[in-house]
Amino acid sequence: MKAVILIIVLVAVVQATSLKDILKAEFNAFKLKHHKTYQDASEELKRLQIFVENKKLIDTHNKRYVAGEESYEMGVNKFSDMTPEEFKTLVLTNLNPADSQEGIDYIYNPSSYVNLPSSVDWRDWGAVNPVKIKDPVPPVGLSLQLAHSKVTKQYWIKISAVIQIASGNEAALASAVANKGPISVCVDASLFQYYQSGVLNEPSCSQSVDHCVVIDGYGTDSVGGDYWLVRNSWGENWGEKGYIRMARNRNNQCAIASYAIYPLV
Known part of the structure; x- marks a missing residue:
């Protein structure tokens, strides 16, 4: 023995x-x-x-x-030597939701959502910029207004108005993506640290936003279900070649439809 x-x-x-x-x-x-x-x-x-x-x-x-118990896969990436606290402090940004109302000219809230395509991918139409490769540590303290830099009047791009999608309305957001083009949004990105592929579906995702990204489309995955096609700014070696697919039609998960805006040029 x-x-x-x-x-x-x-x-x-x-x-x-x-x-x-x-x-x-x-x-x-x-x-x-x-x-x-x-x-x-x-x-x-x-x-x-x-x-x-x-x-x-x-x-x-x-x-x-x-085992089919999760909708997305995690993987090692450039953030894998950081604690979750360090990731939030050094990579993400403290955003103030009150700033989302600054500079908004109109609210987009269509009365009908019929005849929307089942999927949209603006990359197919050449309407999407390449995924940026940037330092993963952004300036601290950016407001939501400044974080949405692509549609902010304070920047050099000349626009006539800033349109906000009806807050929290994923149907209105889908309509905007289908009919207007890529849409800038801010989300809770605390779970982005480990993302590699698939549809990020995490009910624990909060409604506090700390990172801004761009929705380039939407669709439905056979495993993960409905998703938003989201372009990030951490380089092509993160996620799905710089993209993340986030859960769609799941009670505004990660606040993805709460602070969505686009420019009227």
């Missing part, structure tokens, strides 16, 4: 050592791919530990994804 216990312990030790080596190798590959350097050995050890915890979360989530 003691011999059996000893063998079990030895196997566990070998497996633990192998897992540690694998995680260290994955961390080294992560550093190389994303050009990560740290100020000293202590900081590198700290980042390794954070990476390992994030990798455990990712692997646990993806087991559920493979």
Whole structure:
């Protein structure tokens, strides 16, 4: 009996050592791919530990994804050596919903939503700019007005009016996307840190917004259901070549329809 216990312990030790080596190798590959350097050995050890915890979360989530229990897949990306708190502080922005009313000229609230196409993708019509590659750490304290820079009168683009979609109305948002073009929105992006592919459907997503993006279309996925096609600004090596598909028609998840605007040129 003691011999059996000893063998079990030895196997566990070998497996633990192998897992540690694998995680260290994955961390080294992560550093190389994303050009990560740290100020000293202590900081590198700290980042390794954070990476390992994030990798455990990712692997646990993806087991559920493979089992059909999740609508999207997580993955390692350039934010995988950050804690969720660091991600929120360094990558996302504190936005004030009250600012969304500044500079709004009209409210878009169509009386009918009939005859809307089942799917829209403005990339097919050449109406979409390439995904930007930018520093993932934006200036702090941007208002919603400034965050919607593509449609703000204060910028050099000459526009005649700023139109806001009826707040919280996903049907009105779909109508605007189908009939007006890409729409700027602000969302709760706290779950973007781990996103890799699929339809982000997380009922825990809040109505507090901290990041602004652009909706380039919408559609329906066989696994994830109705989605918004959302263009981010973190480069093509994040998400689905710079895009994320977010849950649509699920009670305004992540506040995606709360602060939607577009320019009248």
